[in-house]
Amino acid sequence: MRCLTSSVFTAEKGLVFRIQMEVEAAPSERTLLSLLFQLPTEYPHCVPKISVSSKQLSRKQCQHIKRSLLEKASALEPDPMVHELLLWLQQNFTELTLNDQSLVEVQEEGGEEETWIALFLIDHMRSKTKYIKAIEKWSTDLGLTGRLFLGKLILVLLQGARRSIKEYIHLQRTVKVDVDSSGKRCKEKMMRVLCETQVSDLKRISSFEIKEFLSLEELQREFEQVGLLKLYQEFVSTLP
Structure with a gap:
């Protein structure tokens, strides 16, 4: 994992972290992610709002990563967690994107879901x-x-x-x-x-x-x- 840029700015109801990072899916494959963490005033007793985007991933893959990060955040103790979430994302990135892509392929092969x-x-x-x-x-x-x-x-x-x-x-x-x-x-x-x-x-x-x-x-x-x-x-x- 390599953090390229990061910025912090204040919002009406807390702080917002914007992070650009490269995640290594394989030794020769790197994916550029843009992550937005909005920390409410109750943070870390309340999980942050998270947005995920990437030109190299589908919208469904980004949504799946976002849901997984929120689930992980909710399972953690109420302590500062952004850095821990970034490390967890790097460790599980390949599995997250592969599993989500498999779901997309199954859906496309089977046509519209009932x-x-x-x-x-x-x-x-x-x-x-x-x-x-x-x-x-x-x-x-x-x-x-x-x-x-x-x-x-x-x-x-x-x-x-x-x-x-x-x-x-x-x-x-x-x-x-x-x-x-x-x-x-x-x-x-x-x-x-x-x-x-x-x-x-x-x-x-x-x-x-x-x-x-x-x-x-x-x-x-x-x-x-x-x-x-x-x-x-x-x-x-x-x-x-």
Whole structure:
């Protein structure tokens, strides 16, 4: 790894690091990356926002590297982490780009991916604001649409490519997204996957939205509006 240039400038809500670096994929192969780390005022107790770009990589590869860096950052202890993330990227760069390219090739060979639906039950949210922001961000980054239902039950409904849903599940289970009773950051250990299936004649959900409900009747109507009443009846209405 060779850092070519770096700059620091202040933003309204923290510091921003811009780093140009060469990453060695093989002895004779070097890839130039542009990385942007935005450090919020709560950093390092809050992970930085990260952007990745490169003229030598596809947009999907850059997005995959970004997601992997964010996942790694969330798994670290709340200490200054930018340098550690750069070292980790160098050590894992070849695997990250090869794995992502394999996914792209499989998708191209198989044509357009079928749309899947997944429904998750979350037991509780202690750090509610942070948790909701993480769910929104993961869904957007992975190109997933759906709903986050908040009420007596906490449900996440997702629609999109199956591989993106699998990646979401991985993030949900491995990233320290909540806090425990002592206030220490922790992973989600009590999420239940209620349903993960391909649905025929599926009504497309156009966006990801947060919906609060006061009664199960309201929740049922929300499922009806997106054409998933059967899903509600089979997996939600039977919940205790």
